[in-house]
């Protein structure tokens with residue numbers, strides 16, 4: 001097959017997460033998935049609008065969709081690993097069908113299940129995450145070829161007009177932060193952070 | 199326990215009170231015109247209208263489902279009622295993720311599924327809903343018992359109660375029309391008050407179930 005990745009830079013998840021967080025100006029909600037996405041999100045500073053997943057592999061995007069439906073005025077960003085997304089691909093079709101304008105999906109594609117020992121995922125060789133997302137109906141799906149393009153795509157996505165998906169080829173490094181292992185505290189803090197507690 | 203035995207978890211004591219209050223509780227199912235004690239839903243309505251009314255009364259607006267034949271009328275009625283946001287998810291755990299996110303953002307939701315859908319949920323329940331204390335409302339149309347014709351359904355159904363027991367998740371098997379409103383209304387309120395999930399198992403005794411088309 002012709003690789004979808006031939007012209008893509010291999011970037012750093014932590015660096016891109018920092019760039020992403022720097023673009024957040026309107027108390028956007030961010031859901032950090034299982035694998036390393038939540039660790040690097042934690043490392044960038046514990047915004048009260050962040051939710052860190054410690055389990056339920058594959059549910060980052062569904063959780064983000066629920067937040068987006070509940071609060072249409074707040075933008076919601078889902079940070080998901082390629083392995084986790086491949087476990088729950090059907091959710092992309094649901095997102096496309098519901099079409100929330102305020103949802104952006106970011107896929108950290110390292111081509112491996114890094115956290116469990118760096119075994120290869122299908123996206124390392126044969127599966128193209130962006131083509132899959134387009135096929136699922138998320139027309140606004142794109143690869144970010146390098147850091148500047150990632151920031152441009154992200155800034156555009158945060159302006160509404162979603163749902164959109166941005167995929168970035170990243171290296172095989174582990175996450176840097178160490179998310180607090182307290183699901184109730186994480187949930188309570190997130191709910192306060194986004195005014196979900198009535 | 200024997201197949202189809204109703205189990206009401208921690209509500210057992212309250213249910214016996216209801217039976218004392220209504221001596222006619224042994225009357226034939228689905229016919230009693232009694233009003234529920236606790237909700238606005240008249241008991242002479244079909245089960246799915248009662249469920250819809252109670253969801254509405256408790257401000258549960260988001261409904262995500264993976265379909266089941268027995269739930270057809272409920273799903274259809276929810277779809278045409280503009281109070282609700284209703285859509286299908288591709289998997290039950292996806293639906294659980296959506297209502298969990300919505301709850302954290304201030305919107306109440308419920309998931310509708312059949313027994314085999316519940317069988318896909320232990321991981322999502324044990325690693326998201328239960329440890330995060332999210333009051334997810336799960337309605338399960340009970341297949342696999344009381345005349346099941348599909349061996350696979352019957353076996354899958356046997357995994358449901360052991361999972362619920364292992365996770366100590368509040369659950370009620372609803373067999374009686376006259377108890378439906380009480381159980382669902384009270385349990386939804388309890389779920390939000392105590393930040394705990396609750397599972398409503400809708401028995402064929404309540405819904406009629408699905409029978410073999412010979």
Ligand SMILES: Cc1ncc(C[n+]2csc(CCOP(=O)(O)OP(=O)(O)O)c2C)c(N)n1
Nearest residue numbers: 035036057081082083084112113114115116
């Ligand atoms: C249902 C389920 N299966 C397997 C696992 C083990 N597991 C945890 S994270 C992970 C890999 C995640 O891969 P990816 O999303 O690509 O993130 P990365 O580790 O590369 O950051 C796996 C297999 C799990 N937690 N849950």
